[in-house]
Amino acid sequence: MNTELGELEELYQEVILDHSRRPRNFGELPDASVKVHGDNPSCGDEIHLAIKFDGNGGLEQIKFTGHGCAISQASASLMTMKLKGKKRAEVEEMLHAFHDLVTTENNHAPKNLGDLQVMRGVRKFPQRVKCAMLPWRAVEQALRQSEGESTVSTEEPEFG
């Protein structure tokens, strides 16, 4: 097998393609505590994330809608499966661990990531890191505000 095809197949593992075709936790969450709209202006990808926090700030429910490339959609789908029912501190820890997974050459992937480790192929494609991080940026914002609605972007905040 060619190396380049190897890297492609590592990026687009069957699990990732499956999640992009049939995203899990896809849909509205009417009683959401927080809604965050994540945009990637460079390609127009959008993730609309809805989270319901429990009394202790944990993620009781998490769902998303939106459209975009296979990487952003699969990342969102896998993320929601992983984060549902997690405590706030665990979510923060995973956010950092996932960022490391897709950006650093460190071969010791954080153990607590479990299924999310299928996303590690992204590190070989630096231009695609934004796609993988888009739903996580939205979660990061959700943790900051704990209620209401807001927008985050993969780009710097705009002026004007």
Next chain:
Amino acid sequence: MHKAVKSQVDWTALREDFPILRERVNGHPLIYFDSAASSQKPASVLDVVRNYYEHENANVHRGLHALSARATEHYEKSRQRVADFIGAKSADEIIFTRGTTESINLVAQTWGPKFLRAGDVILLTEMEHHSNLVPWQLLSERIGAQLRFVPVRDDGTLALEKFSSLLTPEVKLFAFTHVSNSLGTINPVAELCAKAKNIGAATLVDAAQSIGHMPVNVQEIGCDFLAFSGHKMCAPTGIGALYGRFDVLDAMPPYQGGGEMIVSVTLEKSTFKKPPQRFEAGTPSIAGAIGLGAAVDYLEGIGRGEIFKHDVDLTQYALERMKEVPGLRVLGTAKEHAGAISFVMDAAHPHDLTTFADRYGLAMRGGHHCNQPLMRRFGVTGSTRASFYLYNTREEIDRMVEILQKAANFFK
């Protein structure tokens, strides 16, 4: 199937002029289908730039020594070559800029505030690149002018039946593209300029996508301004030009202030040179301008008429062959179609597709192509674009179709 057009030019041998085409990408020969973003450079252009730095490098217009004289002579010869290339009446009608974007901003920042008033209308089209949209948005906010847009039809052509009703006496400027950078549509540029001129509106043509691909003559087009970049026509990056009819340029205030554009300076006040120097403050991209002159020579040696036929041949061949790819839809099917094809595929998002193709050495552009309003017009957030130039071949298109078929299968 579209028949190959007989040509005087040996297109395969010509590939030897472009050293970068020997590159391998991810273990495959490079197939460069992104010339609408930036073209590759022939050795003759690279040699001239290197020769300048090795034998002529000095500042222009201000040194009395031998090297400055050589640099100045070469720089000004390039200006004359560019003037001849587009049919300008004089080299004084050519202002060197960083590229199309700066050329358009120059007009928006100098001509705009002087000649436009609150309530005036700037007419644009829905297919403009952001570089021929955002400068006018900034200007209109500043002076209270209005923007108006010629709509785009489903086939990617301008809705000319709406043109007369849009072209009212309030329109003081009509700025539009010669060739759409994403759809490849060629606009009837002379006809549109004539209509605008009839009501007294000034005209600016964005020639970024046409200048290196087909004959472009400002007398035949009849425009007041024409903007283009060097890097899309085989020249280095960081150089481009603005053509302006001399009487129009002469009535415009300076753009940036600084050295080289002044006649005399006191602590309180300055007087300014005639065009084009009035608009070229500071040390210009001398090597860039000289490289642009060499690129003009290179393209003239082949003939833009020949290059256009070659582009069209590749485009028609590609459009025909792309029908074989399942779930592929081309955006913009204008009959007058230059060498850029925008498409979407059911199975794969443009970013997934371009990542996939890149692994096979095929360079295409995926995204909105600085055309967000146009993409919205076609109900997509982005597309994949394959764009062709003189060094591309039918064999490369065959290979592209093979890769697109693989992708359709991979992502399905």
